[in-house]
Amino acid sequence: MPLKIKKRDNIWHYSGTVAGRRLRGTTRTSDKRTAQRVAAEVEAKAWQSHLDGPGATLTFAQASIAYRQAGHSTRFLNQVEDYWRDTLVPSITGAAIRQMALKLYPCHSNATLNRQAIVPAQAIINYAAELEWCAPIRVKRFKVNAETKTPASIEWVEAFSSQAYADGLPHLAALCLFMFGTGARRGEACALTWDDVELFKKTAIINQTKINERRVAHLQSPVIAALANIPSNRNPDEFVFKYASGESVGQVWKNVIKRAGIDELSPHCCRHGFATGMLRDGYDAKTVAASGGWKDAVTVMRYYAHALEDPTVTDALFGTKSTQTSK
Known part of the structure; x- marks a missing residue:
């Protein structure tokens, strides 16, 4: 049965049953034509979800909420969430995530693009995939030249x-x-x-x-x-x-x-x-x-883990100590 709208306190609300699911909610508008459009969109999404699975109508915002509620790290999430908002997850590709990283952090290093944009976006979508809401996604990271770091002694x-x-x-x-x-x-x-x-x-x-x-x-x-x-x-x-x-x-x-x-x-x-x-x-x-x-x-x-630059460490095989000082 198609969704019907009814006015309460000057605001139109929708209700009805679509694909066996009871739906009701507010259209957040006092304009009848706008309310009818909102109800039609809700009904269309309900049918799409019923026919194509829950992932068909899953938004990035919904996936992100579930990710946060599961207690995962919220580091760097805000800007990524603001970028995608209500974008449907099935429409997000690895290439699109790379473009997002470049737009959010245009003057930053590749390591920052990976850490602050690609990693959180991919983590949210792949968590939704663990819940069987959508397919997992793979994103090619930006190339980072590994730096040789000196440990403090x-x-x-x-x-x-x-x-x-x-x-x-x-x-x-x-x-x-x-x-x-x-x-x-x-x-x-x-x-x-x-x-x-x-x-x-x-x-x-x-x-x-x-x-x-x-x-x-x-x-x-x-x-x-x-x-x-x-x-x-x-x-x-x-x-x-x-x-x-x-x-x-x-x-x-x-x-x-x-x-x-x-x-x-x-x-x-x-x-x-x-x-x-x-x-x-x-x-x-x-x-x-x-x-x-x-x-x-x-x-x-x-x-x-750093290798010791001392060829005499192999003396240990015969029970003797190295004759050089490690660097």
């Missing part, structure tokens, strides 16, 4: 921290030690509040925004001492390191490096140093991943 961290203390920046020294000791990302560390820290228990709760999980990190003695030396009232909601975001660390970090006369490494190199140091100390990749908050051991081995 304990010697570098100590030199940086000493200079930060000398500059009257105990919170920056503690930040460096904390990232190196826990493997925390810069943004995760800056979001740490005193409510997340238990100095006597030697633990800190880190909210991992990238994978939308929380983990309890162990705090080593040098890290505890650095945290204890930060001037603070220890208010539960107060940021431990006093930075509003990871981005606000950049310039002051570079200034300390310049005055210390050490290699220019980014804050992320401390997290890099955590993984590389643990691996070189003989811990397996799965343990390193769990301790530092990586999604899996494969990621650790792919991006954080």
Whole structure:
């Protein structure tokens, strides 16, 4: 039976049964002709969904709502959602997603295009595919030239921290030690509040925004001492390191490096140093991943394992130590 419209409180509403489904709702208009068009569109979509499956009328907005409700990371979603809105998911192609990335971030690197546009759009659609609402989608990533990153060593961290203390920046020294000791990302560390820290228990709760999980990190003695030396009232909601975001660390970090006369490494190199140091100390990749908050051991081995540039390491096969110093 076709949908009928009825006026209530000066607004037209539709109701009726289409393809065995009872439908009712508001047209959000007081104009009868517009209301009739709205009701006809609702009826047409209902028939299309009945004949072609739920994916035929699935919009990106609907898929995104389900993705959010499932508790997945909302990082970078807003701009992608605003771009697609009520676009039907079956009409979205991999090429269209690449074009979206270029339009949203025209002056950014390929790595940013992949991370902030392609990944979230693909994740939303493929989550809908897991619910059997549509077909999965594959999107070709923009080519990114892999950079050789230098992990921070304990010697570098100590030199940086000493200079930060000398500059009257105990919170920056503690930040460096904390990232190196826990493997925390810069943004995760800056979001740490005193409510997340238990100095006597030697633990800190880190909210991992990238994978939308929380983990309890162990705090080593040098890290505890650095945290204890930060001037603070220890208010539960107060940021431990006093930075509003990871981005606000950049310039002051570079200034300390310049005055210390050490290699220019980014804050992320401390997290890099955590993984590389643990691996070189003989811990397996799965343990390193769990301790530092990586999604899996494969990621650790792919991006954080570095071969020692020392040909004499093979002496270990005969029970003797390397005769060279690793780089």
